[in-house]
Amino acid sequence: MEYGEAIRTGFHYLLESDRSVIVIGQGLWSPWYVGDTMRDLEKEFGTDRVIDTPVSELACTGAGVGAALCGYRPIVTHPRVDFALLATDQMVNQAAKWNSMFGGTSPVPVVFRMIVNRGGEQGAQHSQSLYSWFAHIPGLRVVVPATPQDAQDLLVAATLSDDPVVYIDDRWLYDWDQAVTAPRAINLASQGPLVLRHGTDITLVGLSWTTRLLMDAANLLQTEGLSCEVVDLRVINPFDASVVAQSVSKTKRLLVAEGDWVTCGVGAEVITRVIEELGPHALSVAPKRVGLVDAPAPTSKPLENNYYPKVQDIVKHVNEMMKWQ
Amino acid sequence: MRDPEYEGLGTLRSPEEHRTPVVTTGFDEQLLLRWHRAMVLIRRAEEVIAEMIESGEVRCPCHLGIGQEAVAVGVASELTSSDRCFGAHRSHSHYLALGAPVEGLLAEVLGRSTGCSGGFGGSMHLKAPEFGLVGTVPIVGATIPIAVGAALALKLDGGNFVAVSFLGDGATEEGVFHESLNLAASMRLPVLFVIENNLYASHLHIDYRQPGDALVRYADAHHVVRELVDGNNVVEVAQATKRLLATVRSERRPAVLEAVTYRWRGHVGHREDVDVGVERRDNLPSWKQRDPIARLEQGMLSLNPQIENQLAKNRSEVDLEIIEALSRARAAPYPNESAVIASVYSTSVNSKGSV
Secondary structure, three states: EEEHHHHHHHHHHHHOOOOOOOEEEEOOOHHHOOOOOOOHHHHOOOOOOOOOOOOOOHHHHHHHHHHHOOOOEEEEOOOOHHHHHHHHHHHHHHHHHHHHHHHOOOOOOOOEEEEEEOOOOOOOOOOOOOHHHHHHHOOOOOOOOOOHHHHHHHHHHHHOOOOOEEEEEEEHHHOOOOOOOOOOOOOHOOOOOOOOOOOOOOOEEEEEEEHHHHHHHHHHHOOOOOOOEEOOOOOOEOOOOOOHHHHHHHOOOOOEEHHHHHOOOOOHHHHHHHHHOOOOOOOOOEEEEHHHHOOOOOOHHHHHHHHHHHHHHHHHHHHHHOOOH | OOOOHOOOOHHHHOOOOOOOOOOOOOOOOOHHHHHHHHHHHHHHHHHHHHHHHHOOOOOOOOOOOOOHHHHHHHHHHOOOOOEEEEOOOOOOOHHHHHHOOHHHHHHOOOOOOOOOOOOOOOOOOOOOOHHOOOEEOOOOOOHHHHHHHHHHHHHHHOOOOEEEEEEEEEHHOOOOHHHHHHHHHHOOOOOEEEEOOOOOOOOEEEOOOOOOOOOOOHHOOOOOOEEEEEEHHHHHHHHHHHHHHHHHHHHHOOEEEEEEOOOOOOOOOOEHHHHHOOOHHHHHHHHOOOOOOHHHHHHHHHHHHHHHHHHHHHHHHHHHHHHHHHHHHHHHHOOOOOOHHHHOOOOOOOOOOOO
């Protein structure tokens, strides 16, 4: 099953099995905005539960928070991460803080689903992922599914969580095709990073789209005789470094690829946590962060093409790191 | 109903007008006494909080609504505990008017674990869901769309309960107010927006902030029914609320109530507004002549001079209630340190649905 279809399967399971689940956001009735991930859901479950909205990100996100405070499990959908920034107050000041501000008695079971949709010469305001922004905020859980299975399962887990969850999916993954088991209720609090591929020479850490890059790179590197371990982060807030640390204690080498700016990014957090956990001599070679240069996304095709890391970039960096013993 | 398109607030913004006793003819005396007691409770509780701010015992930012009591009491009179209300930074009155215990408020501003928010909220984050108050927060305008979402939930629930968003005139300058009116109107959601127009956003008069002073005009732009009333007349507020809520409950559509009032203290803290400009300093003594409590008392006394005994009883009962509540609040412990981390995330994963 493809990643995009797996998201739809998750939505279908949630809407069918739980009357409290509703979906609200811009473009939900239009594949132009959300791909096939919500195809015809409003026809099956009704436009009062799958709600396409006015162009009001802030009010619609606030409405999701309000419905969540009154017994529902809304999934607020933003067709671009960039657009969700208009709703920052409701996500960061409100949803993330209500439980704490009211002494642990006001959980907000809302999902903020944001879609990364880069490439296609869309430029600076249609391309961002901003993972580490949301991971910085206590009170938000942040999930970044890479595989089709997780696209489905983490959507279900996010929606069943009593906490506000940022769920970020990536349209560059929508055609990733893998076997997917049927949806079931999952406790998000029990979910964290997973080893997707076992290896002994180097630990490659990714999230969302970059995990796919790393898996492709690991396959190529295997043909060159290198054994790469790939860790998919899956959940970046609350952040659990133990799986990565355990891997690095074996490989002594660490590369983190994130589809985002590296400054103050997820990679910085991963590397710091590993060193904090394993000590200053945990690595045999300097760690490497692969991500975007510190510039907004360009539009012009050749510039855009250079802007995003490729499988070959990962392979090159790994080979350089392997020169050091 | 006035037509603000032509008149604006007119005399409603003048402290020299609307000073006459509240006309209470035809109203049940027990109902009037309940309104009086609720207003006196709000007034006295906030005066006690003001004293504790001045003495340094209360340190959290407190935005007092002394002078505005009739708005909260008049609106709350028409609500049930299953309606869902939301407030902002100046919401002691909403909390108390809905019937929540004063001890929970006093303990909360004192940072005690017995506070209505477990000592984690202070004055600006109050809740009393069993009385209908889901929450109040100090980001201006933040609870407006949240109330719209509550209305969405109530609509999906069926039944005829409503959401209420208490907001100030300053919040109508936030974009989200307009987004929320549009969303509620286009989705036909049962929410009452109560705009307490006290003419000031913090220190700045509405004449410096908006081209018109009557905020019901925004309702017209979104095809939302609305009323404009003297916010210092509890009878007028309650009657307008009753009319609007009849529409909201039966037709499942939003409404706007604008109540014109005035606060007697500064934007934040215990001081009167002697420090925020000549205009306000000059107007405050006049506005105190438009006191919502005194006007209600005058109206009741004009019909029944013997009612003074009951009014006095209200005052003394309220004073005793506050003294006892304050004593218990002061004796309560501070929240446990471990709760700082423990309250960030919920611990359970229990779907309210059928999973």
